Amino acid sequence: MRPIDHLSHLESEAMHIIREVAAECSRPVMLYSAGKDSKVMLHLARKAFHPATPPFPLLHIDTTWKFRAMYEQRGRDAQEAGMELLVWRNPDAVREGINPFDHGARHTTMWKTEGLKQALDHYRFDAAFGGARRDEEPTRAKERILSVRTPAHAWDPRQQRPELWNLYNTSTSGGTSLRVFPLSNWTEIDIWDYVRRERLDLVPLYFAAPRPVVEREKQWLMVDDARFPLRPGEQPQLRSVRFRTLGCYPLTGAIDSTAATLDEVIAELRAAPSSERSGRTVDRDTASGTLEDRKREGYF
């Protein structure tokens, strides 16, 4: 036999990680956002346990501001997998009506960072799978596959455990918990190649189509529903756009594109001049290193 190809290698590694954590942790959960990385991670989990169903639920940390198409995808995916889907919306953020237009950085802190902490505490999960990859951002490159968080869910880069071979230390004690990143060694292009190889259906937003957008700070923002407050003189225009990453629709920039099929998207990506997270305004709040700061506070 020839040695296995790189996608099969990454697939086997991820399945091994998911199985180890499921075997050793008492209450694991898989974070699920309906994006492409979540979709791949969920697919790997299903493969890891087939013909049984993965022995953990899915958890969506909802901000109420995701694209409508993502909510539709979420329902389809959970049903197809036959897994329980838990949805958590930070009750404080609901009460205060936190939104990305009026509250800036607090929007991410309240809905995502605080919401995640609340949900993990509420359900007493000791391990949470997430779809983050090391190629996304410089501080991620040093993240472990199993990352230990303090009882307050903080990340301390100096307290991370050395990770040798494929032996994962799943111990938790005194309220610590784990974040688990089975896709650590995948790159953006690996995700797309795998989506094609496995014929996964993704949220249509990843593919170009005419969509109503307005231009703000040199980015195309999609007017996904009536909550989008138009500025004086602003008029949504239909443009052929698509998204490289998906988050809250008012915070996620679209790119001009005519790539309407998987092959076209992959071809465009290979020629792309900018990196994946450049469309995420959330990473650019201040100087470099902000993702590190947010992770220290408990951001995934």
Place this chain on the structure above:
Amino acid sequence: MRKDADFHAPTPAGESAAAPVRTPDGGDRPVLSLLRFITCGSVDDGKSTLIGRLLHDTGQIREDQVDALRRDSRRFGTQGERLDLALLTDGLAAEREQGITIDVAYRFFSTARRRFIVADCPGHEQYTRNMVTGASTAAAAVLLVDARHGVATQTRRHAYLCHLLGIRQVILAVNKMDLVAFDRAAHEAVDAQFRAFADALGIAHITSVPISALAGDNVLTPSPRLGWHDGPTLVGALEAAEPDDARGLAGPFRMPVQAVHRAPAGERSFAGLVASGTARRGERVTVLPSGASTTVAQILSGFASVDETAAGQSVALVLADPVDCSRGSVICAAGTAPEHAAAFEATLVWMDEEPLLPGRAYTMKLATQTVSVRVQEPRHEVNINTLEHLAARTLRRNSIGVAEILCDQPVLFEPYATSRALGGFILVHPANGRTVGAGMITAPLRRTQNVQWQPLAVTRQTRASLKRQRPRVLWFTGLSGAGKSTIANAVEERLVAAGHHTFLLDGDNIRQGLNRDLGFGDADRVENIRRIGEVARLMTDAGLIVLAAFISPFRAERDMVRSLLPPGEFVEIFVDTPLAVAEARDVKGLYRKARAGEIANFTGISSPYEPPLAPELTVDTTSLSPEEAADLVIERLKPF
């Protein structure tokens, strides 16, 4: 859903493993192989610059990242107005401020033939653990040497660590050739110097490449300035290296079982990552440790059922017979078996701030097996600069030594030189969960197994029934001055009055005899309790009720004594006296001395006390007199 089998089609004749082939579905993406490697070198050999160069030249850096790099280069860079490629890989804020790399980072790039995972390992003396971590999954190493300075102490250390971790392919990158005018003789001098050292270590496969990471010469494309070099470029050498999965194909089939899955229909499948070899449907396999023989009925690769599986693949096997198989079992090619023993010798790399405590219980994870182990006092420590063997009683952070490991039950393993998956293990601190060390098994030890336990004609049951009592160890733990000995004495008086046969082991008395040679450091405290535990066990074998009154501050040691005895015979009694109360009583005047700094390692003052998490009984001495406490013990633990 296409079957995964399509992706493991037989290699077309005459095609090398690294050659690009087209995907079977007719797509235009080549199938890439994957190589993991590490880069290491001394502090200023240009490692971060090289990785930045690899990422940049293979097109991994996008426009917005170059813009960010331009900004950062002005703010933190060391290259004036030029782009400082090293900043691409220095991720954490703390590192940027200090200008050093403090932790292993993983980077990715690919060429037309291969996808690469690079572990970027820091070159600093204090970070042996990071390098060992990065090397553990690497099939090859790029060792950087400054052409001007030649092989440095750190180069030797890194070469040794690569060899220790089982890396068989070393690419010697002689960097900064631009600073020696691309001189052939300079390259050859470094090459000869390194080979002399590497031969002594036993590194067989060395490829030497002259480069300039800063200017890009001979990294991705051959440089006319190095026209005299007739070997590959650096990337060419990396494309030619053999991946670990390929190496694993050669061995006999081994699959450590991660979990047993049950299909809705009730059929069991055994999930795992194949560690070595191949298996086909219909082949005979042996399941260890049960030793049962059976046949592979089905191989599940994700949703598909396939005919064959090989090293590096996560699969689930359905076996033809209902054999005893669970997490920790290893499914092996029929007629082959790994070692199965409770003791072995290993090379240990210590990684925790708290030094190794010989005799203490640690949790070992080896493949999918988890057992409690004790590490003996090291045979020697290795000076990683000179490779000399030094005498050692413990191992400190970042030190490496050879020691015997004793497991509380037999484990399945192979020497690390044969199998990384079945020969490498980690040690985890049972209380705080930290990964404290990593080990590589060198050889099994049969010695302890050859000393057979002498079967006794008169059994412990006979002795116990003759005395008409249940032998047990009543273990009183608590701070100095908590009242352990006083209460234990009162309990013993009551038991003897009721006609029982007892013996009281007291801390101070044992310290004056059996354990006279031990001090109060952590290592000696562990040995102290181990000996007492063994004595207590012999006494319960003799049918006695043993009362043991010891501070015994560490949970791990109390648990070790518990593990020596049959279930139910170890009774942990927590004599619960707050530090302030014990210190106020200060019957022996020890607290006063400890506070004055006259006694080192005094529990509660300068050494920790770990209270029991689930003792059989807690005695609160702030609300009970010693006599009342003794009554409570008798009442709660009867019948004796």
